[in-house]
Amino acid sequence: MFKACEDNAIALADLPKAVAELLREHGPSHVNVECLTSENVIKYLDLHPNRLGLHLSTVETDAAVEWLSAFWIWFNESSLKDELFPKLHKVYLLPCTAGLKTAERPVFQIDDEHLDLVQDLMMFGIPFLHSACAVPAQNVLAKCGLLKKINDIHALLENLSSCSYEALTLDETKAQRLLNHIASCLPASCSSNDRLSGEMQSTLRSLPVFCLVTTDGHNIKAQRTHIPIGSTVRGIVATSFRAILPRIAHTVYIDLSNDPREILPYLEPDQPEPMKHDQLLPLAAEHLAQQPQRLQATILKHIIDHQQSTKPSILEQLRQRSFVYTIDGTTYAPADVIDPSSSLVALFPESNDRLARRSNNVEKLIVEYLASLGLLQSSLTGVIIKDRIQYVSQHTAPPVAKALLKVLRSSNFNCQSVDFDPQARWLPTAQGLLNSSECRPRPTSEKESSLFDQVLHVLEDEITVSASLRLALGWDRPISFDILVKQLDRVLTKNMTGKVAPIIRELSKRTLTVNGLDALRKVISNRGWIPQSGDSNVLISTADAVISQPIEKAFYKISATLSDRKEVKDFLRMMGCSDEPSAGAIIKKLDALRGQSITEQTVSSSISLLKALPPNLDDEQHSKIFVPDINMVLQPVASVYFNDIGDRSILVSAGDGMFHAHPRMDESFCRDLKMGRLGLKFVHLQTPGEDMGEKPITTVSRTLGQYTKKQLLPEFIANAWTPKRPFSRYY
Structure with missing residues (x-):
């Protein structure tokens, strides 16, 4: 095997077996060989x-x-x-x-x-x-x-980790072929070798075989490439999803519509399944603010097209995300931007931070789609109301105030949920902007306006106030007592007699405090304030008014528009009016007549007053009575005598505190007033024919019979007890 490497090598296989074994075992120790x-x-x-x-x-x-x-x-x-x-x-x-x-x-x-x-x-x-x-x-x-x-993917990935292929690109066929092979073999490979290590997963992600999709809302780009390091992988299978994929930092989307879905768990264990529609929409909504405007418009249009399947929580999430540009270039959440098609626009004439910018077609589409989804602010809220009231008050903006009142009415907004500032001047009147305590809605009747129109101002003619706002501002409640008293004072001062009766009727419905009564009495003191019967334009004072028994030229009956109501009569009685003139009031009137010019009218008035006196006057009251004498001068009753001696009264000198009663004072009337009689005072002036053949005692007795029991003794003594006429003369 190694002969070419070692010239002295001995191939034991070429030697006999016994020799080979001997040499292998004992050679190194005995000869110059080694193993x-x-x-x-x-x-x-x-x-x-x-x-x-x-x-x-x-x-x-x-x-x-x-x-x-x-x-x-x-x-x-x-x-x-x-x-x-x-x-x-x-x-x-x-x-x-x-x-x-x-x-x-x-x-x-x-x-x-x-x-x-x-x-x-x-x-x-x-x-x-x-x-x-x-x-x-x-x-x-x-x-x-x-x-x-x-098919051993673990070994393949391990080997690939040492390869250099960064610049390598694959066509669609090759990329799909390799990806399909890896995806199909991974389950068995993991079964034999355990799951992929982190390094192997990184190597798998680095392969340029994945169809990554991006979009700007207009153009969709799909490219076979690798997964960037550190990216979160999200899979999609529906091609319709491509257009609404939000751009998210360190996130990529893999289109698995033509690739094996089984690869996804090995790329992103936390996202093992392709995204569904109800997963993608919340993701798009969450990151909508970071998307290009064109993509924002595309996502919103997609939501409109799938609105029935879109959860309300997603719409609410969109409502609160700041991505809508306003005119001043700031981004706000749709909930804070006014819908340009709503009536609220009139409330923000100079608010560039509340009105949506529509400087190009894409921005116009965004605003249109948001309005269609109902995400823009198109209806009143308590916050908007308070904000606009503050704006109107600070900037003196009547047009905004009128627009706000109009929207409050047309929207049927529940104003009772708003805490209105009672000091804010935001209500338009002919006198300018006023607060709610300084004005009222324009009254629907003259009767209503009579209660406050000289104290409070009214809203401008074209303004109609909603019922809810009336409740919230307290305009549904009766006019306050203080306003009624001020109104009464001013209409009396201006002689606006037609407004008095409604005020009195309204006052009669109130439960008055001691302080309230004092304030009211101060206003009506020494002035006419009660409409007179027969002529309601004439006002009579408390002292001159009676409820049921008038006295001509002295005490006047109250108007029928007041006397037909029990509560009004009770109120007038509480204020000092009586059903009929009292003795004290009549006596006071008589005393007042003494200072007037001497006329037949004075006589007539005094006689009317005297006839109205009650029959049960006490001595003190009786002593204060004044009656007209023959010269039409009112004299104390004790000094005026009824002429019961006819023409012979010329024989009686007036003066010394004695006066003849006016001819219109007949005998019965004088008797009722317990007046003295000339006949008793000057008995000696009786004509002979009257008492011819009559004993003096009979004449006196007949004369005295004309007096009442109470008159008899005082008159008798008064007429008899004088130096010129000794008392004994009558016996």
């Missing part, structure tokens, strides 16, 4: 190529293949096999089609049934054993693990 060692073999293997004049690492010759075949056959039978094998790894002992290879890695057996695949693998640098290698030698190599079949 072949593994070190000798390695030395001879290094020498052998030079002896043949060949560089066996690069050149393949039949002689070399033949000699190496013989070596491996000898090796298999050598007693040095176990000792020698580890020392052979760096030695070129494997005759391959492309030259000799070292024994540190296995080489592969040519598969005659897959010669195309063998040729493909040769392009990668995979070594294949020379076909001239003897079969017994091949068996030895296989036994030693130095010869593998191409």
Whole structure:
């Protein structure tokens, strides 16, 4: 075997067996011979190529293949096999089609049934054993693990890891052929060799056989290439998915529609199955903000086309992602961008950070698709309302305020969910922007406006307020008591008599506090404030008003529009009105008449008042009565006497605190007023004819009979007890 390497080598096989055994056993110790060692073999293997004049690492010759075949056959039978094998790894002992290879890695057996695949693998640098290698030698190599079949993917990948094929590109047929082979053989290979190591997986990913897909939303690019280092692999099988694949850092998409899906678990154990539609859409939504605008538009259009199968959570995810450009060049989430087709646009006239930019066709499509999906802000929210109120208040923007009120009404927004700032001036009136406590909606009736129109302003004519906003701003509640009192004060000052009755009716419905009563009494003090019956434009004071028993020219009945309601009458009584004039009120009126001019009207008024006096006056009240005398002057009742002596009264001098009653004061009336009588005071002036033949006691008795019991004694004493007429005269 090694004769060419050692001139003194002795081939024991050429000697008789007995001699050979003797020499092998005792030769080294007795003669100048030594046994072949593994070190000798390695030395001879290094020498052998030079002896043949060949560089066996690069050149393949039949002689070399033949000699190496013989070596491996000898090796298999050598007693040095176990000792020698580890020392052979760096030695070129494997005759391959492309030259000799070292024994540190296995080489592969040519598969005659897959010669195309063998040729493909040769392009990668995979070594294949020379076909001239003897079969017994091949068996030895296989036994030693130095010869593998191409279906041993582990060995194939291990060998590929030392190959250099970065610049290699494969056509579609070759790439698919190699990928199909690897995918079909991997299960059995893993079963025999355990699962792929990390290094093997990296080698597999480095093969330029995978159909990687990318898109910009318009153009789809599919290329057979390797998987970049550190990339996450996601498989797809539906070609319709190609157009919506989001660009994600360190992520690649493999199109497996024409390739074996079985390869995916070996590339990405965490993603062993191709993505389904309901997996791809959330991924696209999650990374939509990082995509080119054209791809964003394509993804949104895809969602529109598959809206029925799109989960609400995906739409909500899209709603919250910041990817929509506004006019100022900032990106916002669709939920924060106003739908240009909605009525909200009028609320943001100068808000470039809230209105979507539509500077090109793609941006127009994005906005259109988002609006179609209902992702843009198209309806009112409490946040928008408060934001716009603040804007209107700070920038004095009546058009925005009017637009907001219009949208509130048209959208039927529940305003009670909003915490309105009571101090914000955002409500448009003819007097400018006011807060909710300074104005009201335009009233629907004169009666309603009468309650506040001199204190509060009203919204502009064209504005209609929603019922919900009325509730939220408190406009559904009755006008406050303070406003009613101020309104009453102002309408009385301006003599706006037609507005008074509605105010009184409204006040009568309220439960008044002590302070409230005091405030109201202060307003109505010494002024007419109650509409008069028969002429509601005339206002009468509390002192002059009665509910049911008027006195002409003195006490006036309240208007029928007030007296027909019990609560109004109760309210007026509480404010000091009475059903009929009291004695004190009448007496006070009489006292007031004394300061007026002397006219028949004064007399008539006083007589009307006197007739209205109740019959049960006490002495103090009676003493304060004033009655008209013959000169139409009101005098204290005690100093005025009824003329019951006819023409003879001219004989009685007026003065000294005594006055004749006015002729319109008839006897019955004077008697009711307990007035004195001239007949009793001047009995001596009676005509003879009246008492002819009549005893004095009879005359006096008849005269006194005209007095009541209460009048009798005082009148009698008053008329009798004078210096000129001693009391004894009447007896």
